[in-house]
Amino acid sequence: xxxxxxxxxxxxxxxxxxxxxxxxxxxxxxxxxxxxxxxxxxxxxxxxxxxxxxxxxxxxxxxxxxxxxxxxxxxxxxxxxxxxxxxxxxxxxxxxxxxxxxxxxxxxxxxxxxxxxxxxxxxxx
Amino acid sequence: xxxxxxxxxxxxxxxxxxxxxxxxxxxxxxxxxxxxxxxxxxxxxxxxxxxxxxxxxxxxxxxxxxxxxxxxxxxxxxxxxxxxxxxxxxxxxxxxxxxxxxxxxxxxxxxxxxxxxxxxxxxxxxxxxxxxxxxxxxxxxxxxxxxxxxxxxxxxxxxxxxxxxxxxxxxxxxxxxxxxxxxxxxxxxxxxxxxxxxxxxxxxxxxxxxxxxxxxxxxxxxxxxxxxxxxxx
Numbered sequence: 001x002x003x004x005x006x007x008x009x010x011x012x013x014x015x016x017x018x019x020x021x022x023x024x025x026x027x028x029x030x031x032x033x034x035x036x037x038x039x040x041x042x043x044x045x046x047x048x049x050x051x052x053x054x055x056x057x058x059x060x061x062x063x064x065x066x067x068x069x070x071x072x073x074x075x076x077x078x079x080x081x082x083x084x085x086x087x088x089x090x091x092x093x094x095x096x097x098x099x100x101x102x103x104x105x106x107x108x109x110x111x112x113x114x115x116x117x118x119x120x121x122x123x124x125x
Numbered sequence: 126x127x128x129x130x131x132x133x134x135x136x137x138x139x140x141x142x143x144x145x146x147x148x149x150x151x152x153x154x155x156x157x158x159x160x161x162x163x164x165x166x167x168x169x170x171x172x173x174x175x176x177x178x179x180x181x182x183x184x185x186x187x188x189x190x191x192x193x194x195x196x197x198x199x200x201x202x203x204x205x206x207x208x209x210x211x212x213x214x215x216x217x218x219x220x221x222x223x224x225x226x227x228x229x230x231x232x233x234x235x236x237x238x239x240x241x242x243x244x245x246x247x248x249x250x251x252x253x254x255x256x257x258x259x260x261x262x263x264x265x266x267x268x269x270x271x272x273x274x275x276x277x278x279x280x281x282x283x284x285x286x287x288x289x290x291x292x293x294x295x296x297x298x299x300x301x302x303x304x305x306x307x308x309x310x311x312x313x314x315x316x317x318x319x320x321x322x323x324x325x326x327x328x329x330x331x332x333x334x335x336x337x338x339x340x341x342x343x344x345x346x347x348x349x350x351x352x353x354x355x356x357x358x
Contacts, residue, residue: 001151001176002151002152003148003149003185004150004151005148006146006148006184006185007147009146009216010146011218012145013145016218019218020189023190036179036180041189043246044189044246047244076226088332088339090331091332093332094227094333
């Protein structure tokens with residue numbers, strides 16, 4: 001076996017959850033369950049369902065990313081914001097490197113508002 | 126030249142490495158004759174998932190599930206073997222968080238080495254002692270790390286890190302270990318079980334650590350004020 005490209009593309013947590021749930025439904029229908037695949041999909045879906053991506057939808061993420069275009073953020077920073085939507089200024093400081101220089105206070109507030117609007121927190125947390 | 130190389134490295138880091146990535150791979154799949162009644166795609170999917178799911182590929186990451194098959198080559202039958210051999214190119218969902226990424230996990234246990242964190246599907250995350258909030262001490266009776274949060278009046282407020290709590294940490298480094306093949310089933314060989322893929326995390330920054338430490342800081346301030354008022358009364 002050969003790996004041609006270790007990092008061909010990236011997926012956000014929501015996408016992974018969707019794919020795995022589909023896979024789970026399909027395998028259950030056919031009454032065929034492969035041991036290690038079943039374990040890893042179960043555990044991963046369980047982990048993702050306890051995170052914020054449970055309530056997300058493809059449309060909301062798209063709208064959020066659209067809105068994020070006005071700020072000069074890197075791809076990773078935006079991805080992290082989708083995976084763990086920031087609720088406080090502190091979280092933005094953690095996600096965005098040198099956030100104090102790159103973002104004004106108003107911009108930080110705006111990002112938090114946008115995150116709350118499109119990627120609302122789940123009740124379980 | 127050196128400078129250029131260094132910058133290129135940084136660029137790679139910026140473009141790639143996310144929590145979940147797609148890895149493009151190539152393999153020759155052997156389908157045994159008893160599975161010829163299935164469609165080729167179906168057999169390939171089953172076989173690839175059987176081979177890779179929940180396993181670590183060296184320097185790639187922890188494989189989760191097949192994403193798609195991008196190319197199926199010609200199938201060959203070799204003399205003396207009734208199976209068909211097909212070259213396939215496919216993409217696999219792989220867990221490989223970026224160094225510097227912030228993740229949220231749960232505390233599995235605490236030991237003198239540090240705090241062990243689990244993500245449910247991935248257990249080999251360690252937050253070493255020197256990457257805990259400062260100052261921290263290890264509580265022998267509770268077997269838990271405690272952050273001795275200094276209060277303004279010079280006293281300390283003990284914040285326990287109990288197992289099962291949600292914890293936010295930054296990935297600081299990763300390590301792949303080439304693992305030896307295990308012996309045949311049934312035999313008790315003394316094969317050392319090393320974790321093939323380990324992550325090292327850190328929580329020594331404001332905002333990192335147990336989620337409950339940083340929840341709604343404004344409200345906590347209010348509480349403090351109220352407490353002070355209570356004291357005054």
